[in-house]
Amino acid sequence: MCDPELTGFSVNQMTVKQLSLPELVKGLVELGVPGIGLWREPVAEYGLAAAARLIRDAGLSVTSLCRGGFFTAIDPAERAAALADNRSAIDEAAELATDTLVLVSGGLPPGSRDLVGARERIADALAELAPYAAERGVRLAIEPLHPMYAADRCVVSTLAQALDLAERFPAEQVGIVVDTYHLWWDDTVAAGIARAGAGDRIHCFQFADWTTPLPAGVLTGRGQLGDGAVDFRWFRREVESAGYAGPVEVEIFNDGMWARDGREVLAETVARYREHTL
Template identity: 55%
Template sequence: MSTVDPRLSINQATIKYADLATALRVTADAGVQSIGLWREPVNEVGLDTATKMLADSGLRFSSHCRGGFFTLPAGLERDAALGDNRRAIDETAALADAGADGSTAVLVLVAGGLPEGSRDLIGARERVRDALGELVPYAQGAGVTLAIEPLHPMFGSDRCVVSTLGQALDLASDFDAATVGAAVDTFHIWWDPQVYEQIARAGREGRIATYQVCDWATPLPADVLLSRHYMGDGVIDFASLTRAVIETGYDRDIEVEIFNQQIWDTDPADVVARTAAAFAETVAPHLP
């Protein structure tokens, strides 16, 4: 257990097929202190039960995944999405309350892709800004930070029209930094020629809501969504990226979030152990 870094947090997507009870158990049993949750497994047991289970686990809560899907034009579907985001904000606040000391009320937002048949990328991006504007007062009231997550540009049309950290920070800049920040996820931003200057800027502006790590490797699998790897199994330089994040003063948990069919097909306790080892080797040496 002594090799498990205290700042490591297991994002539940890394052990996707584990239900909430299993995810909490294998994470705590491995000596990991923190977990990031996803809405589906939380809602499977209901929020009240989930908060009790989280409290009983003794784990910190580092983030909730995920809200967003903001690119729809005005209408019922968009209204429903905004309502669902308010519920996600409530869940985030409740889970952060239930988690151990040092928990953070961070809701990760994935903006959404182009609406079916649309080529209006600029319009879609403006609707993201509008949706943030509608949610911010509610998030502020709940004490929740919305973390805009830029996704790799290969997801730019179908999943997320926010493609760079700089763009996420531009979107966030209309709002208070305590309520709107950005998710800094190595997988999505490692390639960006501006990545170091934008991480420094995010720090200066107080906008690093969460730092998430996993690796990039090629060839990409047939489903590119599942192309995330254990740190060290790809090409990302975790030394320089982690140091850049730490230099901004970021002092909270660091999540490992991996979508990978082979990893999902592995026993979750083994996955958590392997994740902790990879973290100890690639990220922990660059922490203060």
């Protein structure tokens, strides 16, 4: 049974990637957590249909699927492959009964310094994919990533940049992700959240903390809630004031957390969510 305090709460499976999908589902049910965020690779490893059945039978909701995107290639063959992969991701999201596919848009192609051109190629890809997703009941959610990722992973770094892309399309087709890890530093984020809410563009809301020093490679530097600099209650107030009433996911990539017992980390994550966000 879902704990009323945890209504709308979701744990992304990457937070405790050391747990198998059945172990995570069992743990979430025991802790009264109603939602789960999924990643394509471990879902494919378990089996798409089997994963959908496992989660459905447990009574959990899939709050998002990560990830699509990587739209910035210049080479025609690479672009075609990216579009095909994203159509597959949309189909997987529909099979898993989630209405939200998170997009990491892609970095600069090798040898390129053209940020504007890269962002326009994202828009071109969205124009092809948004109608396909809409036909399957899936929304595309552009996730702005911290600027340190702009060169190699995501040329969309702010909510304003994400909204400039999303607003070219109907809100029910393309929106944005508010992820505290990537946006906590930006003094325009409140205006961006308000703008996104006014347009009904907030399709996903994720928590992770910012801790230093960052590890080599920086991808696995997200902190457990309460260990760093992020004011989660402030973010929650801003997002809810903007009209968002959807799920809240905790999505953390952290080598230290992954090295621990997954059940212990899962219980700690729920406890930190209660302590630092409610």
